[in-house]
Amino acid sequence: MRETVMAGVGMHPFGRFEGKPYTQMALEAVLMALKDANVPWKDVQAAYCSSVFCPATSGLKILTPLGLTGIPITNVEAACASGGSSIMIAQQAIATGLYDVVLALGVDKMPRGFISPEALGEKWQVLAGMVSGPMNFALNARRHMYEYGTTVEQMAKVSVKAHKNGVFNPYAMYRKELSFEEIMNSQVVADPIRRLMFCAPNEGAAAAVLCSRDVAKKYTDVRRCPEVASAVVKTAAYPGFPVMPYYSFSTRKKLVSPVKLAAREAYEKAGIGPKDLDVVELQDTDAASEINLYEQLDLCNEGEGGRLVDEGATEISGSIPVNPSGGLLCKGEPVGASGLGQVAEIVWQLRGEAGKRQVAKPKVGMSQVVGNGGICAVVILKN
Amino acid sequence: MRETVMAGVGMHPFGRFEGKPYTQMALEAVLMALKDANVPWKDVQAAYCSSVFCPATSGLKILTPLGLTGIPITNVEAACASGGSSIMIAQQAIATGLYDVVLALGVDKMPRGFISPEALGEKWQVLAGMVSGPMNFALNARRHMYEYGTTVEQMAKVSVKAHKNGVFNPYAMYRKELSFEEIMNSQVVADPIRRLMFCAPNEGAAAAVLCSRDVAKKYTDVRRCPEVASAVVKTAAYPGFPVMPYYSFSTRKKLVSPVKLAAREAYEKAGIGPKDLDVVELQDTDAASEINLYEQLDLCNEGEGGRLVDEGATEISGSIPVNPSGGLLCKGEPVGASGLGQVAEIVWQLRGEAGKRQVAKPKVGMSQVVGNGGICAVVILKN
Numbered sequence: 001m002r003e004t005v006m007a008g009v010g011m012h013p014f015g016r017f018e019g020k021p022y023t024q025m026a027l028e029a030v031l032m033a034l035k036d037a038n039v040p041w042k043d044v045q046a047a048y049c050s051s052v053f054c055p056a057t058s059g060l061k062i063l064t065p066l067g068l069t070g071i072p073i074t075n076v077e078a079a080c081a082s083g084g085s086s087i088m089i090a091q092q093a094i095a096t097g098l099y100d101v102v103l104a105l106g107v108d109k110m111p112r113g114f115i116s117p118e119a120l121g122e123k124w125q126v127l128a129g130m131v132s133g134p135m136n137f138a139l140n141a142r143r144h145m146y147e148y149g150t151t152v153e154q155m156a157k158v159s160v161k162a163h164k165n166g167v168f169n170p171y172a173m174y175r176k177e178l179s180f181e182e183i184m185n186s187q188v189v190a191d192p193i194r195r196l197m198f199c200a201p202n203e204g205a206a207a208a209v210l211c212s213r214d215v216a217k218k219y220t221d222v223r224r225c226p227e228v229a230s231a232v233v234k235t236a237a238y239p240g241f242p243v244m245p246y247y248s249f250s251t252r253k254k255l256v257s258p259v260k261l262a263a264r265e266a267y268e269k270a271g272i273g274p275k276d277l278d279v280v281e282l283q284d285t286d287a288a289s290e291i292n293l294y295e296q297l298d299l300c301n302e303g304e305g306g307r308l309v310d311e312g313a314t315e316i317s318g319s320i321p322v323n324p325s326g327g328l329l330c331k332g333e334p335v336g337a338s339g340l341g342q343v344a345e346i347v348w349q350l351r352g353e354a355g356k357r358q359v360a361k362p363k364v365g366m367s368q369v370v371g372n373g374g375i376c377a378v379v380i381l382k383n
Numbered sequence: 384m385r386e387t388v389m390a391g392v393g394m395h396p397f398g399r400f401e402g403k404p405y406t407q408m409a410l411e412a413v414l415m416a417l418k419d420a421n422v423p424w425k426d427v428q429a430a431y432c433s434s435v436f437c438p439a440t441s442g443l444k445i446l447t448p449l450g451l452t453g454i455p456i457t458n459v460e461a462a463c464a465s466g467g468s469s470i471m472i473a474q475q476a477i478a479t480g481l482y483d484v485v486l487a488l489g490v491d492k493m494p495r496g497f498i499s500p501e502a503l504g505e506k507w508q509v510l511a512g513m514v515s516g517p518m519n520f521a522l523n524a525r526r527h528m529y530e531y532g533t534t535v536e537q538m539a540k541v542s543v544k545a546h547k548n549g550v551f552n553p554y555a556m557y558r559k560e561l562s563f564e565e566i567m568n569s570q571v572v573a574d575p576i577r578r579l580m581f582c583a584p585n586e587g588a589a590a591a592v593l594c595s596r597d598v599a600k601k602y603t604d605v606r607r608c609p610e611v612a613s614a615v616v617k618t619a620a621y622p623g624f625p626v627m628p629y630y631s632f633s634t635r636k637k638l639v640s641p642v643k644l645a646a647r648e649a650y651e652k653a654g655i656g657p658k659d660l661d662v663v664e665l666q667d668t669d670a671a672s673e674i675n676l677y678e679q680l681d682l683c684n685e686g687e688g689g690r691l692v693d694e695g696a697t698e699i700s701g702s703i704p705v706n707p708s709g710g711l712l713c714k715g716e717p718v719g720a721s722g723l724g725q726v727a728e729i730v731w732q733l734r735g736e737a738g739k740r741q742v743a744k745p746k747v748g749m750s751q752v753v754g755n756g757g758i759c760a761v762v763i764l765k766n
Contacts, residue, residue, distance in 0.1 A: 052439050054504065055502070055503050055504030056435050056460060056461075056462040056503050056504070056754070056755060057460075057461055057462045057503070057754055057755040057757065057758060058504070060461075060618060060754075060755065060757045060758055061504060064757070068618050068619045068620055068757070069618075069620055070617050070618055070619065070620040070639065070641070070644045071617070071618060072468075072471065072615075072616035072617060072618065072758075073461075073616075073618050073758060074459055074460075074461055074468050074471075074472065074616065075459070075460035075461060076457055076458070076459060076460075077439060077440070077457075077458035077459075077460060078439075078440055078443075078456075078457055078458060079439040079440045085455075085457050088455065088457075089457065089472065092475075092476070092479075092481055093475070096475075096479035096480070096481060097479070098475055098479060119438070120438050120439050120440070121437065121438030121439070121441070121444060232455075233455035233456075233457065234453050234454070234455060235443060235451050235452075235453055235454060235455065235456050236451045236453065237451055237452055237453040256453065258453070261453045335439075371439070371440055371443075372439060372440040372443065374440065374443045374447070374451070375440060375443055375455075375456060
């Protein structure tokens with residue numbers, strides 16, 4: 001297997017952009033990534049485009065104005081894990097020697113409001129009374145409280161941290177600090193989760209140019225190109241239907257969460273452990289999920305996620321900074337783009353280009369996204 | 384690169400199945416393919432699912448009832464070329480040694496009626512008066528008539544041939560011979576194309592198990608597993624926006640059609656030429672497209688497609704049988720599944736299992752699909 005590097009990344013801000021087509025947002029992210037890598041479009045040998053809400057062959061439509069060069073352009077989708085899945089396939093293509101230079105991009109322009117499980121094809125959830133995504137998240141949060149004594153206050157602190165970081169991220173939708181009280185007193189959407197503990201579905205795009213290390217040298221200074229140490233996608237392991245799948249509570253011992261599986265395989269492939277991570281971008285669709293994901297990613301033991309928050313360990317200045325970008329709580333989540341947006345942030349962090357949200361001299365970073373609770377993508381980048 | 388074989392294929396009939404969920408149709412095709420390959424589900428190491436109209440993470444939803452085993456499940460989309468794109472990525476994964484056993488599946492459950500360009504995100508086409516797919520096809524057909532003297536009668540003969548073959552295909556939606564007069568006298572949908580010269584968007588599923596040849600031996604008799612000699616996806620090559628892209632008329636010399644690019648690369652990779660083909664399944668969304676595709680695939684020179692029809696060369700008994708399955712004109716086109724359905728037909732033909740629609744002792748077969756006119760997938764299978 002050849003070494004794969006992130007030669008360049010680009011991002012269109014996440015937010016709401018009325019009247020701006022998804023093709024234009026994505027093209028801006030692509031042009032930024034190509035420029036960052038110093039790779040001309042004509043040298044790109046394959047492209048993988050992630051989107052959930054954009055129309056068929058969106059990758060082709062986005063890239064057509066650059067002049068079509070005959071390369072394969074494939075859309076890759078795994079709900080919220082779409083971007084990470086594109087990166088996995090792109091990395092496999094470079095590592096195995098199929099191509100030397102590939103493009104992964106992600107974009108979405110989502111309808112306003114919470115996503116109904118029905119929109120994702122889960123009619124049974126709606127029949128069971130779970131009429132929106134937040135109800136799922138709330139049940140997960142309640143269960144975590146019941147099992148481990150996690151508190152609503154700890155969830156609020158996650159959101160405080162996110163908004164403190166997001167102020168310094170020009171690509172984030174919400175760039176305003178929020179106080180603990182504001183968050184606690186915001187509307188309860190689905191108990192225990194308040195409005196200001198949720199991320200917003202929105203619009204945006206991100207892109208990355210992946211190369212073999214040897215070929216990257218032709219274009220750019222490879223010292224600013226982190227290695228893709230691993231890019232892993234896993235589904236859950238469970239002999240049956242995984243309701244609320246990414247938990248693995250004592251009552252559901254049979255389920256192995258896709259997050260755990262992906263993280264552990266990614267650590268193994270990268271030859272590192274969770275203690276070696278210097279910075280993490282994870283899928284904080286809501287503040288309680290972030291706490292749970294600390295545990296799923298082995299940043300701490302099961303049940304200790306709340307304690308990690310209390311200790312400030314995941315602050316930018318903490319022992320394992322999580323979501324220095326402000327996370328999805330500040331950026332919002334255009335599902336096709338979020339994984340690639342995380343990877344752009346990790347690249348900037350590893351290069352020391354993250355400005356006032358910069359983590360101190362990180363060497364190893366991780367991105368994690370999970371789609372429909374059942375498919376997780378983890379990418380580990382190393383300087 | 385390792386040799387990849389089609390270890391097994393499966394198909395759910397294409398048609399209309401009110402009340403039957405897409406997950407069930409797809410699962411039936413998957414179980415048939417696994418049984419055909421004699422591969423247990425637990426041995427599958429990755430899955431690629433193609434769909435355009437099914438919800439996000441449809442692959443995960445389809446495969447969950449088999450018991451989740453943790454493998455990566457990725458949705459792959461390229462409009463009508465989705466199935467061929469899944470096969471390309473699956474074949475690359477086997478050939479490069481990433482995996483030994485993978486599953487490619489395709490499924491769709493499409494709304495009734497013609498597809499509007501707007502549904503595919505092409506608002507500019509609607510503004511230009513092209514309110515449905517058939518208008519695109521009709522303009523292409525008219526241009527072919529103008530350039531090469533192709534006749535409506537030749538188009539009708541393509542449909543006669545398709546329906547003669549489709550009678551013998553248990554997976555086809557329309558299984559009734561149609562006379563030349565019936566076709567010519569059917570309603571003109573978009574001049575020159577009549578209703579009985581169009582394929583129907585519909586529902587269905589198909590699946591294939593791909594293995595390295597060495598690993599396939601563990602499961603099955605490899606003599607019944609055709610080699611995947613090439614699996615290629617190409618976009619058009621054109622320095623600008625490709626209107627009606629898969630034509631390359633004299634007036635638009637700058638455009639190189641994705642079909643030509645894909646076919647030529649597929650021939651080269653397989654080490655064969657068009658004369659070596661014994662059977663072809665191509666994307667006859669309408670009868671005129673079939674004539675044009677003969678030329679794009681180099682089955683004849685440009686402008687000679689109509690003559691090929693008159694000579695009966697593409698009949699089952701002809702020199703180069705095309706669409707012995709009855710093609711999309713008889714099967715209908717569930718877009719995510721159609722490429723995999725073609726590959727299933729080619730496998731059955733190469734094994735001599737195609738019953739009354741069997742081509743005489745074929746050794747080499749081709750499948751071809753094209754998505755949104757701009758992305759073409761070609762798969763060549765060899766005994």
